[in-house]
Amino acid sequence: MSDFPWKTGIHPINWVGEDVREHGEDTTCEQILDDIAALGLTGTEMGRKFPEDRAGLRKLLDARGIRLVSRWKSVLLSDPAYREQELADYRKHAAFLRDMGSTVISTCEVGGSLHFDPRRTPNEREVIRLDEDGWRHLAEGLNEAGRIARELGLKLTYHHHGGTAVETPGEIDRLMEMTDPEAVFLLYDTGHALYGGADPLALLRKHFDRIAYVHLKDVRLSELERARADGVDFVTCIRRGVFTVPGDGDIDFGPIVRELRTRGYDGWAMLEGEQDPAAHPPREYAARALAYLTALKDEQEKEERR
Numbered sequence: 001m002s003d004f005p006w007k008t009g010i011h012p013i014n015w016v017g018e019d020v021r022e023h024g025e026d027t028t029c030e031q032i033l034d035d036i037a038a039l040g041l042t043g044t045e046m047g048r049k050f051p052e053d054r055a056g057l058r059k060l061l062d063a064r065g066i067r068l069v070s071r072w073k074s075v076l077l078s079d080p081a082y083r084e085q086e087l088a089d090y091r092k093h094a095a096f097l098r099d100m101g102s103t104v105i106s107t108c109e110v111g112g113s114l115h116f117d118p119r120r121t122p123n124e125r126e127v128i129r130l131d132e133d134g135w136r137h138l139a140e141g142l143n144e145a146g147r148i149a150r151e152l153g154l155k156l157t158y159h160h161h162g163g164t165a166v167e168t169p170g171e172i173d174r175l176m177e178m179t180d181p182e183a184v185f186l187l188y189d190t191g192h193a194l195y196g197g198a199d200p201l202a203l204l205r206k207h208f209d210r211i212a213y214v215h216l217k218d219v220r221l222s223e224l225e226r227a228r229a230d231g232v233d234f235v236t237c238i239r240r241g242v243f244t245v246p247g248d249g250d251i252d253f254g255p256i257v258r259e260l261r262t263r264g265y266d267g268w269a270m271l272e273g274e275q276d277p278a279a280h281p282p283r284e285y286a287a288r289a290l291a292y293l294t295a296l297k298d299e300q301e302k303e304e305r306r
Contacts (some may be wrong), residue, residue: 002256005261008203009043009069010036010271011215012243014282015275016049017073019115024277029060035283037064039290043268045072045106051087054099065110068100069268070157070213076118077141078134078165090145091152098152098208104213104268105149106162106187107156111139112165125233130165155211157187160196163234164242167196169203178211186210190251191272193219195224195234214260216268216293218249230238238274245273245285247292257296 015032017023033114034046044066051057061068073093074081090105110116112128128136146156158179160172176186188211193200204211223242232240233247246253260269271289273280 004269004297006214006265007043007044007268008041008271008290009268010039010041010286011045011065012047012049013045014271014273014286015277016047016276017238017277018048019235019274020276023238023275024282027277033060033064033066034288035180036066039064039286039287040281041271043067043069043270043271045069047093051161053097058100068097068102070104070109071103072106072159074108074110074116075141076109076111076146077145078109078130078138079119080137083141083144086141086143087148091148094149094152094154096291097154097296102154104155104157104185104187106159106213107142107145107160108159108164109142110164110194111138113163114233117165120244127163129166130173132278133202134165135174135178139175142175142184143180146180147187150183155185155212157184157185159187160191160192161189161239162192162195167192169196169198172196172203172207172213176207181210183290184210185212185215189215189217189272190253190256191215191219191244191249191274194251195217195242197239200251201259204256204259207257207290208263208265211265212267214265214267215272215288216246216253216256217272217274218244218246218251218253220248221250239276241275241279243272243274244280245271245289247289248273248285253293254296257293257302261300263298 012032015024046172062125149156193203
């Protein structure tokens with residue numbers, strides 16, 4: 001939307017769950033895209049209901065004036081045995097996004113994760129943190145993947161993510177310190193920042209110069225506290241309604257909007273909710289989130305003119 005200095009889009013995960021498969025299972029790609037267009041938004045990420053065929057997907061998007069901004073890419077680079085195949089897959093992934101006119105690749109290491117690591121078994125309960133070798137291999141692999149992305153005209157944006165080995169403030173700091181700033185950028189996610197124990201505003205300020213992509217997600221702190229007390233995992237947190245869209249949870253987006261505005265962020269910012277769409281209608285919640293963010297921006301502009 002042109003009202004913001006950045007480009008505003010929305011993730012299809014608001015309509016169809018990626019990690020919780022029953023969420024929105026009967027929703028079609030056309031329904032999602034029609035809602036996005038009705039909201040006046042012009043960017044989306046790839047969703048599991050979207051066609052893989054480039055021409056078919058482009059036709060659906062172009063008919064509604066929507067652009068494919070990014071697509072999630074899991075990587076297992078902390079284990080060197082996987083690196084060659086992971087980088088080959090990354091090149092194919094980047095080529096798809098290049099062909100679709102995208103600019104960033106949402107990238108997340110899955111080594112150690114309960115839900116995404118193919119080496120884990122269903123009866124395990126803890127995320128395995130990276131050891132020294134794992135960190136070194138991850139940084140080396142991400143630098144190589146970042147160079148592949150750059151070669152194809154994109155940026156690797158690392159998605160710090162709940163339930164993975166890079167979710168806490170210290171882990172995010174370490175990843176930024178160990179990787180090439182010309183090859184590896186940060187996908188700043190407000191909801192995952194809070195979930196991982198960070199102050200979202202402090203994280204934004206600390207790593208602003210590396211941020212090339214933004215996800216705007218809120219958190220219901222009461223639900224998060226209950227989930228923590230019960231010791232549940234990340235996917236169960238989604239089912240319990242820990243996450244929602246901006247303005248419906250407990251994150252104060254006023255300072256975040258101000259920071260993005262005053263420091264001149266002009267990339268894409270995607271609205272995310274990641275909750276049950278049957279209980280929280282995506283289009284309605286997205287419209288409220290846009291109204292909330294617009295009101296914050298308008299009030300800040302009024303204050304600045306006084």
